[in-house]
Amino acid sequence: MSAPEQAEQGKRDRQVGVWLIGARGSVATTTITGACAVARGLAPSTGIVTADPELAHPELPEIGDFVFGGHDVVETPLAMRAARLVDSGVVPPGLPEAVSRQLAAAEANIRPGIDWHHARTEPRRALERAAAHLREFREQHGLDEVVVLNLSSTEPPVDPHEAHNDIEALMAALDKGTAILPPSSLYALAAIETGCAFIDFTPSTGARLPAIEQLAAESGVPIGGSDGKTGETLLKTALAPMFAARAMRVRSWSGMNILGGGDGEALANPVRARSKLASKGRCLDEILGYPVEAPVRIEHVRDMGEWKTAWDHITFEGFLGTRMRMQFTWEGCDSALAAPLLIDLARLGALALRRGEAGLIVPLAFFFKDPAGTNEHALHRQYEMLRSWVAEPVSV
Amino acid sequence: MSAPEQAEQGKRDRQVGVWLIGARGSVATTTITGACAVARGLAPSTGIVTADPELAHPELPEIGDFVFGGHDVVETPLAMRAARLVDSGVVPPGLPEAVSRQLAAAEANIRPGIDWHHARTEPRRALERAAAHLREFREQHGLDEVVVLNLSSTEPPVDPHEAHNDIEALMAALDKGTAILPPSSLYALAAIETGCAFIDFTPSTGARLPAIEQLAAESGVPIGGSDGKTGETLLKTALAPMFAARAMRVRSWSGMNILGGGDGEALANPVRARSKLASKGRCLDEILGYPVEAPVRIEHVRDMGEWKTAWDHITFEGFLGTRMRMQFTWEGCDSALAAPLLIDLARLGALALRRGEAGLIVPLAFFFKDPAGTNEHALHRQYEMLRSWVAEPVSV
Amino acid sequence: MSAPEQAEQGKRDRQVGVWLIGARGSVATTTITGACAVARGLAPSTGIVTADPELAHPELPEIGDFVFGGHDVVETPLAMRAARLVDSGVVPPGLPEAVSRQLAAAEANIRPGIDWHHARTEPRRALERAAAHLREFREQHGLDEVVVLNLSSTEPPVDPHEAHNDIEALMAALDKGTAILPPSSLYALAAIETGCAFIDFTPSTGARLPAIEQLAAESGVPIGGSDGKTGETLLKTALAPMFAARAMRVRSWSGMNILGGGDGEALANPVRARSKLASKGRCLDEILGYPVEAPVRIEHVRDMGEWKTAWDHITFEGFLGTRMRMQFTWEGCDSALAAPLLIDLARLGALALRRGEAGLIVPLAFFFKDPAGTNEHALHRQYEMLRSWVAEPVSV
Amino acid sequence: MSAPEQAEQGKRDRQVGVWLIGARGSVATTTITGACAVARGLAPSTGIVTADPELAHPELPEIGDFVFGGHDVVETPLAMRAARLVDSGVVPPGLPEAVSRQLAAAEANIRPGIDWHHARTEPRRALERAAAHLREFREQHGLDEVVVLNLSSTEPPVDPHEAHNDIEALMAALDKGTAILPPSSLYALAAIETGCAFIDFTPSTGARLPAIEQLAAESGVPIGGSDGKTGETLLKTALAPMFAARAMRVRSWSGMNILGGGDGEALANPVRARSKLASKGRCLDEILGYPVEAPVRIEHVRDMGEWKTAWDHITFEGFLGTRMRMQFTWEGCDSALAAPLLIDLARLGALALRRGEAGLIVPLAFFFKDPAGTNEHALHRQYEMLRSWVAEPVSV
Numbered sequence A, B, C, D: 001m002s003a004p005e006q007a008e009q010g011k012r013d014r015q016v017g018v019w020l021i022g023a024r025g026s027v028a029t030t031t032i033t034g035a036c037a038v039a040r041g042l043a044p045s046t047g048i049v050t051a052d053p054e055l056a057h058p059e060l061p062e063i064g065d066f067v068f069g070g071h072d073v074v075e076t077p078l079a080m081r082a083a084r085l086v087d088s089g090v091v092p093p094g095l096p097e098a099v100s101r102q103l104a105a106a107e108a109n110i111r112p113g114i115d116w117h118h119a120r121t122e123p124r125r126a127l128e129r130a131a132a133h134l135r136e137f138r139e140q141h142g143l144d145e146v147v148v149l150n151l152s153s154t155e156p157p158v159d160p161h162e163a164h165n166d167i168e169a170l171m172a173a174l175d176k177g178t179a180i181l182p183p184s185s186l187y188a189l190a191a192i193e194t195g196c197a198f199i200d201f202t203p204s205t206g207a208r209l210p211a212i213e214q215l216a217a218e219s220g221v222p223i224g225g226s227d228g229k230t231g232e233t234l235l236k237t238a239l240a241p242m243f244a245a246r247a248m249r250v251r252s253w254s255g256m257n258i259l260g261g262g263d264g265e266a267l268a269n270p271v272r273a274r275s276k277l278a279s280k281g282r283c284l285d286e287i288l289g290y291p292v293e294a295p296v297r298i299e300h301v302r303d304m305g306e307w308k309t310a311w312d313h314i315t316f317e318g319f320l321g322t323r324m325r326m327q328f329t330w331e332g333c334d335s336a337l338a339a340p341l342l343i344d345l346a347r348l349g350a351l352a353l354r355r356g357e358a359g360l361i362v363p364l365a366f367f368f369k370d371p372a373g374t375n376e377h378a379l380h381r382q383y384e385m386l387r388s389w390v391a392e393p394v395s396v
Helices: A003-013 A026-039 A078-087 A100-108 A116-121 A123-140 A167-175 A183-193 A210-219 A232-245 A261-268 A270-288 A334-354 A362-367 A379-390 B003-013 B026-039 B078-087 B100-108 B116-121 B123-141 B167-175 B183-193 B210-219 B232-245 B261-268 B270-288 B334-354 B362-367 B379-390 C003-013 C026-039 C078-087 C100-108 C116-121 C123-141 C167-175 C183-193 C210-219 C232-245 C261-268 C270-288 C334-354 C362-367 C379-390 D003-013 D026-039 D078-087 D100-108 D116-121 D123-141 D167-175 D183-193 D210-219 D232-245 D261-268 D270-288 D334-354 D362-367 D379-390
Strands: A016-021 A066-072 A110-112 A145-150 A197-200 A222-225 A249-259 A296-300 A307-317 A323-333 B016-021 B066-072 B110-112 B145-150 B197-200 B222-225 B249-259 B296-300 B307-317 B323-333 C016-021 C066-072 C110-112 C145-150 C197-200 C222-225 C249-259 C296-300 C307-317 C323-333 D016-021 D066-072 D110-112 D145-150 D197-200 D222-225 D249-259 D296-300 D307-317 D323-333
Touching (some): A016 A334, A026 A078, A026 A334, A066 A100, A066 A123, A078 A100, A123 A183, A145 A183, A183 A210, A232 A307, A232 B232, A249 D296, A296 D249, A307 D307, A334 A362, B066 B100, B066 B123, B078 B100, B123 B183, B145 B183, B145 B334, B167 B210, B210 B222, B232 B307, B323 B334, B334 B362, C026 C078, C066 C123, C078 C100, C145 C183, C210 C222, C232 D379, C249 C270, C362 C379, D016 D026, D026 D078, D026 D334, D100 D110, D145 D334
Parallel strands (some): A016 A066, B016 B066, B249 B296, C016 C066, D197 D222
Antiparallel strands (some): A307 A323, B307 B323, C307 C323, D307 D323
């Protein structure tokens, strides 16, 4: 059997664990429901980037090979969440029923998450408990690869601490019960300790500390993030390169986002929003090469439900200083925009594990508002980075 | 002296003729006024794509080396047109006065253009007269390179004729006085006959006939086009690749353009608009790979003056068939958007002449709604084509 | 028993026939389904103007007193149409089932409509057949009042004919089989002949001919119209008075409408659209008191389904000639916007019949893009006209 | 001589003092420059509401009868401010020169304003000094009527104090040097003490305290306010009545305002913005009769200069609960929108003085976001209130 044949063979036999932090949220519920629907041919692969033949790779797992599990601090069952998403027009009627067996299977794999209280009072124990859940998941289902995806609601930025820069100092601090890590970082440590890829779809701290990045590299575990790029920032990184290529000078780019749902509520909290706004703000300066006046506001509007609308107002200068304007609105459903990208990240995280890649996987930048390890924000160049990386030859 | 030094030396000495068809129009007036202003350091190079160091090439002429001339069927002097553009907010106050000597010099080089009547009744003579103007321009100013840029108002599509496919049949038909070519094509022939590059910034027929393309290739003359991409289509070709990269399915893309000025009036004529609408419509299907319902309307609104506003309404489908929407408005000044690209095309046309390139210059696609010789409409890939082409080594 | 008590008593006993021309269309189906739902308390009265206590009148019939019937040239059953409207998100899931008995009852009252062929070849017979249907409807259900509402798809404007100005000449022409009336006018005649109120919700000719208006007045039958105001024009007539009150000068008001559905298709036909565009255009000049450059375009975009989006771009001048701009988009569901107004018009038509009013009911202007008998287009003044008219004392 | 003739005669002889607080700001400079231009026939009366014949009244002063003066804490001369407004495109080129004599005359009447420091440390003296300026202005120019208009930048809301409810307690507190009034209220007191009408175009406290309202009523001085309605709120109060009249239920109305200039900067300060946001928020609930989720954000974008853009996103519910949306953008120049209204308020303030009206002039509501003395926010009903009030017969 040739190496590619073996790989192909191996792939078919291996199931991939997909562990969602925030497993009962709208995005996670849409991801699980949708992945099952796509795997069973009940829905097309629209929105799934890795379904493009350009990104095919023999070690990329099939969506049908996913086994779902996760952490959450809330207890509403997945099936009930899925039913609500039908009411909101996110999930098509009938779909939760059609995949009810799979939802129940995922439900059985959801464990209580780390809450802020325990992250502060007994961080080491919280970490160990999360790690134990991951080990149990892997063993129970005989999984070679497990990818942990963080979808839990946005945390406020963490206060800097010198132990963030050194893994030994960090673990020592945790042993002493010092509260210097938010839950997202404890989850990251638990994933790395148990050999799971960790990818952060939120702007929370997660693995974005030198100590944790170092641990991932040393432990042979791939990590990536952060903050999924699904709306306003996606548009910015598609449009700003146009202004650059045409040598037009962007003078201001004001953004207003109105959104309902849990995420909207979290982001209405100015402290939490700070993480988000920081990650939304960087891309323009990087793409354009000069600082741009670019305020971004997020407003929680309960009536928007699962939907969000961004309005962006751009002023720019053309030839002879002529002032011109562009405006856009982007009216999207957050879960429908995010879920297929999570399927992509699960597949790509498993690919990284299979190829033995360790530490920060920079070419995942395409998916993120705040891409770890690179200043490349232009969407088309990020896509090219992704394509080249996926195309690397099969590992031995 | 090394070859690059010689090239550099030669470049400094050589002036480049820039011959504008429609030389008294808003775009041409802005181009001439603006080029003179930039050359004299009175305005920045905003909007000029070739000012980017990434596109530097030793044989690219300086803007200060341009000598302007052109054809037009109207007689309002350039200085008067420039003054009106100050009133419309396109040209900054004081600028026409500051470059009045240069405007007068260009004025002296403007010759009566070919009108429809003569194109029909005595095509051969019209062609010869235009060619004579070009020869006179070249000799009078001792120009090695002359680039002819077509900016005259949009012609209706031409009726197909079999002589369009063969240059000998075409010339024979013209000799017989058969009216099978619009003015734009006569200009193209005049340019090719006299060794001038010909680039079409309008959707008119121009050099887009097999016979004329063949003549250009055989005559060692570079040609390019067509229909400058400055607004709605620019946006489409920047945004559609985003939908493609993210595997979202575009279901409809409706466009409405309101514009004043001469161009608006010409395009309010449904027959003339046909050329424009055809060239605006193709890009989406090419980029997305499937047919999209994409009506485009152009409305002449006198009050818009030199300004245009495009409104685009896009419906698309994401994961699990969720329907989402995007809208944008683009509020631009046509002349300010087009003029810097004409400076670019004059420089690049001269580069092609200096490098001895003949026939269709496909890598100019970046500038056009209907790029000759390629189906590549994605803006970032067109930019890459342009960059690679410019970077080709200096000719011997 | 006092007069008001008698009126009240009488009202409760009397049922009102509501005859819809185009009875199987989206708007009619939504009207019937929705009226039954509101009558049975299954849906709130949102969108029904006459539900406002300000417009209460003892002779205004209850929605529960409606008996539906109508004409149509298509044969898809109401229940099937209602099911499709559920799929399009217009009618809530479960509602058609909940009122299935009422839908079946209305279904039984639908008769074949007048097609163009018969309107041309045997107009008199077509008219008589329609009148017979109305008489049968009235008798079968013992109805004192019948209101005919025209919802059929927009007809092209009719060629002027001198018999349009005189009822005797008109009837004589019909007797001779001269094809000078479109179906909408034959329906109007049938309604008037049989003592039914006739109200036109479309821009078709209907009763808008001097001869027919005269007949209505002489026959003691109330008529009204035309062309329901549900979107762009509604906005124009709410916003233009603001510009007027603030003495700002509107310079242009450009409108683009994209819509799917049957109406969109009919209006994509430029000849049919002419009626619509004419009725959309008049209001601004009337409200503002000076002519405004105000192009309106309608584009059929199949993917929009039952939805329509209008984009309006307004340029205006303020103090010292400063140019400013306003834009809006209105994203509505045509049937949901129109249906409650039809319920209103049915109630108000019955009120007019009960009060013995004859001829044009001008105070219905509030509902129409092209209000018959008045140049008053300002929405708030139209509302005031309506309120005063309804408030007139009970008839004897 | 008949009474009307006398009135007419008297009117022609009498000049009216217009005293602007914030006399060197953009709005005041535009008001003075523009009023002089209109008076001399150099500009049309666009934007001036009282130029409408419907609002004519024999005692309404001519704009040419205005004598300008004012307070300011900054010292940039009016002529220089006017020149800058030409650069920003607010004032037409050449106009400041054409009215330079009038600008100089106004300049000579500008006195140093009350700053926060003095308002706090020696409030009584600050008040007296302001009153002395007003007396000097009146005497120097022999003015019968003086109208004080507050245009100074928005103050933060004032902390409640019991002396705010009683004029004697208030004056006693001031005598003791207690810092319980912001500058705007000291100006209001100075105006009332000296018999000048006081009208507040800002959301600052000004005369909006029971004690000051009482003083005005007792002193026979008309007052009015507050917070000029020139943009987003103007639109809300024109559009919300449409939703009400059509019985459509507004579910959310989100507003985002981006603005440059001094006002933008002041409002970027969240404490100052509080006054503004409060006054922007009330109108919807009042017009619609139920509470609406209606967040409003103001963002300072330096690049916007004298311009502001509001984006509003409205979700509403129609028949059968169908959810629909409207969006608008309003792109205006704040000074051009506000200045003509100040001319109106100066004229109307003088009318009130001439008619001997005292205390709150409620029918000025039409001009204000937060109309003093009424809950009527619907623009058309406010216009009707204004029209009726102006039409009251000539005073004896």
